[in-house]
Amino acid sequence: MVESSSLALYALIALAKRQKSIEAGIKYFTLGAFSSGIFSFGLLFVYAGSGSIDISDLFKSAIFMQFYNDSGRYFILLGFVFLLVSIGFKLSFVPLHTWVRDVYEGSSPPLVFYMSIVTKIAALYRAF
Numbered sequence: 357m358v359e360s361s362s363l364a365l366y367a368l369i370a371l372a373k374r375q376k377s378i379e380a381g382i383k384y385f386t387l388g389a390f391s392s393g394i395f396s397f398g399l400l401f402v403y404a405g406s407g408s409i410d411i412s413d414l415f416k417s418a419i420f421m422q423f424y425n426d427s428g429r430y431f432i433l434l435g436f437v438f439l440l441v442s443i444g445f446k447l448s449f450v451p452l453h454t455w456v457r458d459v460y461e462g463s464s465p466p467l468v469f470y471m472s473i474v475t476k477i478a479a480l481y482r483a484f
């Protein structure tokens with residue numbers, strides 16, 4: 357759901373007739389696609405480590421973590437790191453916020469207002 361709404365934002369950013377708008381749209385699209393790939397790999401690693409992506413099964417595997425072999429434990433940990441990085445990109449946390457200035461500068465003011473609030477709420481909804 358977050359990615360389908362982001363597709364419209366990629367186009368809206370690049371619609372303005374300025375050179376910075378096209379650059380901002382391309383930058384937002386490539387980094388958004390990269391973030392979606394990292395999210396997919398995170399889910400893959402969580403599934404490989406625990407055998408399920410069901411929340412109740414993940415809590416059980418976290419409680420009984422000492423019974424897993426080391427590779428399963430590392431897969432789950434790596435998966436959660438990937439998921440955190442992906443959600444951190446969507447929320448533009450500090451080490452992943454370098455794209456924000458360029459994208460906001462190339463966008464129109466109403467679009468910047470929308471992107472700075474609504475996309476963050478949608479990313480938090482995706483996280484929880």
